[in-house]
Amino acid sequence: MPEVRAVVFDCDGVLADNGSSWQNIHDYFGTENKEMLAKFLRKEVTDEEFVADDVRLWKSVQEKIHRDDIMRCYSGIKLMQGAREVVEELHARGIMVAIVSSGVDLLVGTIAQMLKVDDWAANGFEFDEEGWMIGGMPTIVNSHDKGEMVEKFARINQLDPSTIVSVGDSGPDLSMMIEGSSFVGFNPIRAGAEDAFTKAGVPVIESRDLREIWNPIFGEDFSNQR
Numbered sequence: 001m002p003e004v005r006a007v008v009f010d011c012d013g014v015l016a017d018n019g020s021s022w023q024n025i026h027d028y029f030g031t032e033n034k035e036m037l038a039k040f041l042r043k044e045v046t047d048e049e050f051v052a053d054d055v056r057l058w059k060s061v062q063e064k065i066h067r068d069d070i071m072r073c074y075s076g077i078k079l080m081q082g083a084r085e086v087v088e089e090l091h092a093r094g095i096m097v098a099i100v101s102s103g104v105d106l107l108v109g110t111i112a113q114m115l116k117v118d119d120w121a122a123n124g125f126e127f128d129e130e131g132w133m134i135g136g137m138p139t140i141v142n143s144h145d146k147g148e149m150v151e152k153f154a155r156i157n158q159l160d161p162s163t164i165v166s167v168g169d170s171g172p173d174l175s176m177m178i179e180g181s182s183f184v185g186f187n188p189i190r191a192g193a194e195d196a197f198t199k200a201g202v203p204v205i206e207s208r209d210l211r212e213i214w215n216p217i218f219g220e221d222f223s224n225q226r
Contacts, residue, residue, distance in 0.1 A: 002162040004095055005096060007095060008099070010099070010176070011103050014168060015115065017080045017208070021108070025058065025104070026054070028072065047123065048139050052135065055135055055136060065132070065133040067133070070104070079115070081211075098120060099117055099120035101120070102146065119153060121149045123139055123140055124137050144172050146168075147175045162180045165182045167184045170196075171196030171197075182202075183202045184202065184203050
């Protein structure tokens with residue numbers, strides 16, 4: 001197996017111990033968007049259409065939404081167990097760490113800063129100069145084609161795909177596995193995730209401890225590290 005030079009993580013449910021950074025906002029405002037979610041998972045609506053409908057629902061509850069309101073949605077969210085240790089050990093080995101998430105950039109950016117990752121990308125909102133929400137930003141990370149960002153990361157850093165491992169918790173995260181690269185399924189509690197991982201023939205870690213990904217990537221237990 002080629003030497004691992006980069007590990008690319010999803011954020012929600014992988015590096016962050018939450019379900020979905022979008023659902024966190026729905027929980028805060030007491031809204032739900034299950035019908036649109038089903039359409040989105042069937043690829044009947046785009047990321048931008050999905051976000052626009054979410055914003056419409058939230059503003060039906062609170063007409064003016066401030067950036068601080070969104071940040072409050074993430075109060076109390078912690079790093080996934082083992083996340084800090086794994087990222088620190090990857091960096092100690094000279095391995096690059098990136099986040100490619102279709103989640104909300106306000107949370108993803110916070111997690112990226114906490115873990116001192118090398119690069120990250122996520123989606124988010126447009127705010128005016130005073131911090132009031134205008135709407136969703138143009139999509140940066142396509143939920144169903146996250147490989148676009150992994151390929152960009154590889155080009156910028158001159159990485160051969162065979163040296164990249166991606167880690168995700170959902171079926172759409174499999175799109176991070178660009179040709180020639182590897183993938184590890186982690187914490188597959190999302191609908192259809194385990195079936196998708198099994199069908200793709202990738203290693204699956206049914207755990208909420210990120211240190212468990214170490215063995216399928218490096219062939220040794222994390223407990224053997226520093």
